[in-house]
Amino acid sequence: MIEDLVRKDIESLRFAHPYVPKKYINLSQNEPLRGIIGDKYATRYIGPHYYELKDRLAAYFGLKRENFVITNGANHGIDVCCRCFLEPGDSAAMYDPSYGPYFMIPMINGRSVVRLTLDENFEPDWSLFERSDAKMVYIPNPGNPTANLLSLDTIREGLDTGKVVVVDEAYAEFTDVTAVDLINDYENLVVLRTFSKVWALPGARVGYTIACEKTSDYLELSHIPYHMANPSLKLAHDVLDHQEEMEQLVRDTIELREELREGLRALGLHPYPSYTNFVLVEFPKEVDASRIFHELLERNIFVNNVSGQPRIENCLRISVGLREENEALLRELGAVLEQWADSFNTVVR
Ligand SMILES: Cc1ncc(COP(=O)(O)O)c(C=O)c1O
Helix, strand or coil: CHHHCCCCCHHHHHHHCCCCCCCCCCCCCCCCCCCCCCCCCCCCCCCCCCHHHHHHHHHHHCCCHHHEEEECHHHHHHHHHHHHHCCCCCEEEEEECCCCHHHHHHHHCCCEEEEEECCCCCCCCHHHHHHCCCCEEEEECCCCCCCCCCCHHHHHHHHCCCCEEEEECCCHHHCCCCHHHHCCCCCCEEEEEECCCCCCCHHHCCEEEECCHHHHHHHHCCCCCCCCCHHHHHHHHHHCCCHHHHHHHHHHHHHHHHHHHHHHHHCCCEECCCCCCEEEEECCCCCCHHHHHHHHHHCCCCCECCCCCCCCCCEEEEECCCHHHHHHHHHHHHHHHHHHHHHHHHHHC
16 A cells, blocks of 8 residues: 555645636735736746646546656656655665666655665666665666666566555657556556656756556655746647657667667677667776776767776766767777777787
């Protein structure tokens, strides 16, 4: 029962968010008389429940508005789960290598984090989570920085622990696997989604959680009131009219991603399979990925240095860019590796 997992004092906030239907003359919210730079989107509070965007999402997923909570990006979804489920003294878990905010956000909230490790195939051993003190786990699917995809059976095994499982699906549209299909079977499941990746609105800061109605109801009580900016909501609402363009963007990204992986392979490197818009690439033992990262920086190319994390000790994470950006990366990386091989040969000789 989800009630047993939710923070005990959350229920007492239920009175707090008044919803004012449009038909009223609204003299309840201390709004301004008029706009100063026009009245486009921002001169009225339109929360706190953001039903218009929820209804669009409900139609998109074939669910109800009650299954959604609108958040400031998926990162805020991580925060909402932390506030909803973790009492003082409770902890969350994450499986390294993973996404940094799963560690940062509970810490900001004064909660501790249990660091578990993925196995050599980047899969979670759920018995580690089950045996740990953690009440909730954050798991990205597809993974970041691993870029791999867990099956729904694997997600189900995590849910069968009975603890809260937050499946972060920031990149889900690059696959056809989604834990959204499980929300009505598991009250302890929360799925995080975002408009930042395939919907191409990272600057708007809009995301949402998807869960069964009962769990969503508690999540809705766990964020500050009126947290969303109207212009951002409008952008998210409007972009949903452009599903074909979104799907084309996904196809274009996948094409460039596979070209990039091919180019990396041609340089003698090991790019892992990817279900995202980035590539995790492993360097041979004799080449130090961290030094390559710095050499690329010298050449004005900034990738993500994930080396040093468990299971990916000698890897970099490279976002898929425009074709000319990917080509520049491959060209500079090739030059750096050649330089490296020359100096290595000199030392050996
Ligand atoms: C796994 C994962 N979750 C969440 C986010 C953040 O998404 P948002 O911009 O919606 O906060 C990212 C961004 O890179 C991510 O990789």
